[in-house]
Each structure stands twice: as structure tokens, then as C-alpha cells.
Amino acid sequence: MKFNVKTLQHRSVSPSLILAVTCVGIFFAALDQTVIYGALADMMPDLDLTVFELDKAAWIVIGYLIGYTVAMPLMARVSDVYGHSQIYIISLLLFMLGSVFVALAPSFEWLVAARVLQAIGGGALVPIAMAIVGDVFPKGARAIPLGIIGGVVEGGGALGPFYGGAIVEVLDWRWIFWINLPISLVAILLILFLIGPSPRNRVKVDYMGGILLAGGLAFLSLALYQRVEQFHSIICAICFSVGSLLLFTFFILREVKTSKPLIALPVFKNVTFSSANITSLLTGAALIIALVNVPLMSETLMGCSPLEGGLRLFRLTMTMCVGAVMGGFLCRQFGYRLPTIAGLVLSSLGFFFMSRWTLSIADPEMTLHLVVCGLGFGLVIAPLATAVVDSVEEEQRAIGSSLVVMTRMIGMIVGLSALSSWGMGQFHSMTAGMSLEQLATSPEEVVQLTLDLFHDFFIAAIGICLAGIIPALWLRRKQW
Incomplete structure (x- = not known):
């Protein structure tokens, strides 16, 4: 028997x-998207990864982002x-199965596949x-529950680093x-009891x-992951780039020709x-860059516990939620x-402050810098989402809303792949004249080089934020 709203009402099941x-499921999925950031430092030695392999460790995050982006x-x-x-x-069963495989992961490769x-x-x-x-909700009463879902996603992402740090x-x-x-x-048991089978189309x-x-x-991601200072890596980067270009070309051609595309490409004609x-x-x-680094x-570098590391990032992510409102x-009031x-x-200003952090950075300066950065990221969420929804026809709003989330996720994938590879390339260039013995016996010099690497990441983030202003200038004003 098909299950619909009327059947639910007959069973006196509250839509709320x-x-x-x-x-509940959404919250833990969002939590697991960012929970790694508070636990990454503890996971790396357990997987035989050192601080000199940050570009490789980034795949623990990248793997999850790719799966999450395509699944939506x-x-x-x-x-x-x-x-x-x-x-x-x-989907919840897949999430559970993946969680089991992550928890049992004996190696780095196993962990990435499980993620x-x-x-x-x-x-x-x-x-x-x-x-x-x-x-389950009538047409005129869906705005608030949809807003609650959005809030749960952002809240789970915000609490993730703190949650991970606290457990570790x-x-x-x-x-x-x-x-x-x-x-x-x-x-799962509650959904089986409360909802039952849904209609099919x-x-x-x-x-x-x-x-x-x-x-x-x-x-x-694999193309951007390669280090250009190594000849064999250049060859690999070229091969992966060609493969990526071909796959994206085939994807676009398919989306144009198929009657029910995964992504409706014509919406991109709107400026x-x-x-x-x-x-x-x-x-x-x-x-x-902020979430990971x-x-x-x-x-x-600063000798903080996982809990303290998560709390530091929590100041940025919670301010994002405030900034979103x-x-x-x-x-x-002012348009997009x-x-x-x-x-x-x-x-950009927040990243500028962070690019000047020393090992002795403390409150209130550190909190102020994180709050400024998080507030900035929060402020862009609603204008970009509203610009997308307002610029397409009513029947395209659902796909439009999902696309703006997807592009942010793709940006995270590309940014982390490229910058971790570039950053570690910079680090290896700086330490090229040092032997393993010198690295092991010169901790202060290694610490300074690693600190410079993190500073380079934050400086790169400044450039990316400022670059984002250019397309933002083409956001047509709704009202002034």
C-alpha cells in the first residue's frame, strides 16, 4: 500500500x-563532515602519517567531500x-556501514575508501x-521545517570539530x-514505525x-594533488587533468542530451x-583552509589538546551561524x-590576522581573529542562496538550491587538494638542503618552517576571498 499524508494523519503521526x-540522521551526517578536523592530529600518527604528509592526510577530508557532493x-x-x-x-545503513569500516580501518587507503x-x-x-x-507537511507549511533542516546541517557542521576533539x-x-x-x-527503527513506505514516481x-x-x-583532485617539482608527478598531473577534462566533457554532453539530467545546466545561463x-x-x-588548518x-605546533583545537575552530564555526542570520x-535590506x-x-581580514599568528597567540586576540573570519563566511550564506533561488523559475528552485551547496563543496575539494599539495611542495623546497638527521636534531627550525607553511595557507586564503569579490560584483541587486 502506498503511504501518503492522509495515511499518516489517520495514524495520528505528528509531522513535527x-x-x-x-x-537526527542529518545532524550526525553533518557532524561527521567536520568531526575529522578536531581529530586529524590524533589520526595521523595512528595511520603512520607525519606532519610532513599533510597533503596525503587531506584525502581523509577530500574523500568524504567527493562522496557527499555526488550523493546529494x-x-x-x-x-x-x-x-x-x-x-x-x-542511506542511513550506508552511513553506518561506512562508519564501521572507518572505525576498523587498518590503513590510510582503507580509511579514505570508507569515508x-x-x-x-x-x-x-x-x-x-x-x-x-x-x-508530510502541507504546501503552505513547509518553510519552517525546511529552515530547521538547514539549521541542523549548519549546527552539526559547527559542532563537529568540538565534538571530535571532546571524544578524542x-x-x-x-x-x-x-x-x-x-x-x-x-x-531507522523510528522511521520504520512512524512513516512506513513512501510513494514512488x-x-x-x-x-x-x-x-x-x-x-x-x-x-x-588527483591532478591537483601532484607536486610539480617532481617530473613523474608532472606526468601524473597531466594524465589526471586530461582524464578529468574528458569525464567532465562527457558529463556535460550527457546532461544536455538526457531528458532527466542530474543537474539542469541551462540554469547557468542566468548571470x-x-x-x-x-x-x-x-x-x-x-x-x-580555515576548517582544516x-x-x-x-x-x-601549539601543543593544544584535541578538545582545545576543536574549541578554537568552534569559535569560527559558531560565528558562521550568527553571520548567516x-x-x-x-x-x-541591501540586496545580494x-x-x-x-x-x-x-x-580576508580574519585570514590576514591568522597569517600573523605566533606560537604564543592567545585570547582575546585569537578569538577576535576567528570571530571576524567566521562572521565573514556566515554573511555570504544567505545572500548567495537567495540570489540563486530568486534568479530561477519556481520549478528550478530545488535544483538551484542544491547546486549552490554543491559548488561550495566542490570548491572545498579543489581548494584542499591544490593548496595542500602546493603547501607541502613549498615545505619540501624550504627543507631541500637539510638531511633527515638535521630535521630530527633541529626542532626549532622545523617548527618555524611548519609555522611558515601554515602562514602561507592563510595568505592563499586571503587571495581566494578577494578573488570571490569579482563574481560577486555581477550579483544583480534585488533592492537597495
């Missing part, structure tokens, strides 16, 4: 209760075909939860992922488009839509352009 249950549009369409509640449960599987399940939960809201402080980092299992299992799923997009992103997505791409590339720098009000540019300038 269904929303609360679906938000693909699994959303799959859920339309096979039922929202059914695929939500399957991709975990992300496919986690990335699917947000769009499917939004579809469930459409199933008391338990082994693997417990971060073991804890996902009982909570996800309870959510006869629409095509662009599986090939999803495969091409995932392959293109993976090859692009405001395209400008907002380019700005979102650059914002993601800059944001990931603030706790990593705190724990590897402020950006909404500013967008309503002004709050977006103001946010990018503030983030």
Missing part, C-alpha cells in the same frame, strides 16, 4: 515528530523513484529529508564513528551522470545564478551584492 527523527543530487533522484523513506533508511562510502550515505540524507518534509580527549578517535551506530539504528535516474561527475572530481555559484565555489575553497596548527537581514562583498572582506 517525523521531522525531528529525520533531523543522485540519491535525491533515486529516492523519488524508490520512495523517500525507503532510500533514507538505506567515501560513509559520505554517500550521509550526503543523501539532506535532500531526502527535504523531500520527506514535502510528503576521553576515548580513541575510532569511537567517533562507533557512536554513530546505535544512534543511527534508533533513527516513475522517473529516470541519471546514474551515468553521477558516475561521470564523481570520476571527474576524483581525477581533478546572477552563475555569479552566485562561482562566488560559492571560491568561498568553499577558502573556508576549507586552525585545529591542525593548534594541535601540532545577520546576512539574511542584510540581504533583505553588499553583504556578500562585506563578508568576503571580513574573511
Whole structure:
């Protein structure tokens, strides 16, 4: 029997209760997107990775981002075909299975593959939860629950580093992922009891488009990962770049020809839509630098505990949530352009302050710098999302909203791949004249070189934020 809103009402199931249950899965998926940042320093030695292999360690984050990005549009369409509640449960099971494989990971390669599987399940939960809201709430009452879902996603991402640091402080980092299992299992049982099967639709799923997009992103990340100072790495970079270009070309050709594309490419003809997505791409590339390097720098160089490293980043991520609300009000008063540019300038200023950090940086200066940076990133969220929604037709708003999130995620993937490779290339160039014995017996010099590396990351982030102002100038004003 098909399950719909009327059946739910007959069973006296509160839509608000269904929303609360679906938000549990969303929260932990968002949590696991950023939880690594507070635990990365503890994970690296357990996986035989040193501070000189930050570019390799970055793949623990990149793998999750790729899986999460591709799963959002693909699994959303799959859920339309096979039922929202059914695929939500399957996605949670994939998330649980990935969590088990991460917790059991005996090697770095195993861990990265497990993170991709975990992300496919986690990335699917947000769009499917939004579809469930459409199933159980009437048309005029969906804005608030959809806003709650958005708040849960941002809140989970904000708490992730602190949550990871707190668990590592008391338990082994693997417990971060073991804890996902009982909570996800309870959510699955509640969904089975409360919702039951969802209606199914006869629409095509662009599986090939999803495969091409995932392959293109993976090859692009591998191309950017190579160090250009090594000849064999240059050859690998060229090969991966060609492969990425071919896959993206095939993806575009397929999306143009297929009747039910994974991504509706014609929406990019709108100047405001395209400008907002380019700005979102650059914002993601800059944001990931802060998310990874603030706790990593705190724990590897400044001797902080994982909990303290997570707390430092928590100041930035929580301020992002405040900035997102402020950006909404500013967008309503001044349009898209002004709050977006103001946010990018503030983030640039925050990164400038961080690029001058010494090992003795302390409060209140450190907190002020993190708050300025986080506030800037928060201010751009609402204007970019509103610009996208307002610039497309009503039937394209769902795909438009998902695309602006996807472009930010792609920016994070590209930014982390390129800058970690470039940064470690810089580090190896600076230490080229030093032997392993000299590195081992000159800790002060190594610490200074590593500190300079983190400073270079923050300076690069300044440039990316300022570059984001250029497409933001083409955000057409809604009102002044």
C-alpha cells in the first residue's frame, strides 16, 4: 500500500515528530563532515602519517567531500523513484556501514575508501529529508521545517570539530564513528514505525551522470594533488587533468542530451545564478583552509589538546551561524551584492590576522581573529542562496538550491587538494638542503618552517576571498 499524508494523519503521526527523527540522521551526517578536523592530529600518527604528509592526510577530508557532493543530487533522484523513506533508511545503513569500516580501518587507503562510502550515505540524507518534509507537511507549511533542516546541517557542521576533539580527549578517535551506530539504528527503527513506505514516481535516474561527475572530481583532485617539482608527478598531473577534462566533457554532453539530467545546466545561463555559484565555489575553497588548518596548527605546533583545537575552530564555526542570520537581514535590506562583498572582506581580514599568528597567540586576540573570519563566511550564506533561488523559475528552485551547496563543496575539494599539495611542495623546497638527521636534531627550525607553511595557507586564503569579490560584483541587486 502506498503511504501518503492522509495515511499518516489517520495514524495520528505528528509531522513535527517525523521531522525531528529525520533531523537526527542529518545532524550526525553533518557532524561527521567536520568531526575529522578536531581529530586529524590524533589520526595521523595512528595511520603512520607525519606532519610532513599533510597533503596525503587531506584525502581523509577530500574523500568524504567527493562522496557527499555526488550523493546529494543522485540519491535525491533515486529516492523519488524508490520512495523517500525507503532510500533514507538505506542511506542511513550506508552511513553506518561506512562508519564501521572507518572505525576498523587498518590503513590510510582503507580509511579514505570508507569515508567515501560513509559520505554517500550521509550526503543523501539532506535532500531526502527535504523531500520527506514535502510528503508530510502541507504546501503552505513547509518553510519552517525546511529552515530547521538547514539549521541542523549548519549546527552539526559547527559542532563537529568540538565534538571530535571532546571524544578524542576521553576515548580513541575510532569511537567517533562507533557512536554513530546505535544512534543511527534508533533513527531507522523510528522511521520504520512512524512513516512506513513512501510513494514512488516513475522517473529516470541519471546514474551515468553521477558516475561521470564523481570520476571527474576524483581525477581533478588527483591532478591537483601532484607536486610539480617532481617530473613523474608532472606526468601524473597531466594524465589526471586530461582524464578529468574528458569525464567532465562527457558529463556535460550527457546532461544536455538526457531528458532527466542530474543537474539542469541551462540554469547557468542566468548571470546572477552563475555569479552566485562561482562566488560559492571560491568561498568553499577558502573556508576549507580555515576548517582544516586552525585545529591542525593548534594541535601540532601549539601543543593544544584535541578538545582545545576543536574549541578554537568552534569559535569560527559558531560565528558562521550568527553571520548567516545577520546576512539574511542584510540581504533583505541591501540586496545580494553588499553583504556578500562585506563578508568576503571580513574573511580576508580574519585570514590576514591568522597569517600573523605566533606560537604564543592567545585570547582575546585569537578569538577576535576567528570571530571576524567566521562572521565573514556566515554573511555570504544567505545572500548567495537567495540570489540563486530568486534568479530561477519556481520549478528550478530545488535544483538551484542544491547546486549552490554543491559548488561550495566542490570548491572545498579543489581548494584542499591544490593548496595542500602546493603547501607541502613549498615545505619540501624550504627543507631541500637539510638531511633527515638535521630535521630530527633541529626542532626549532622545523617548527618555524611548519609555522611558515601554515602562514602561507592563510595568505592563499586571503587571495581566494578577494578573488570571490569579482563574481560577486555581477550579483544583480534585488533592492537597495
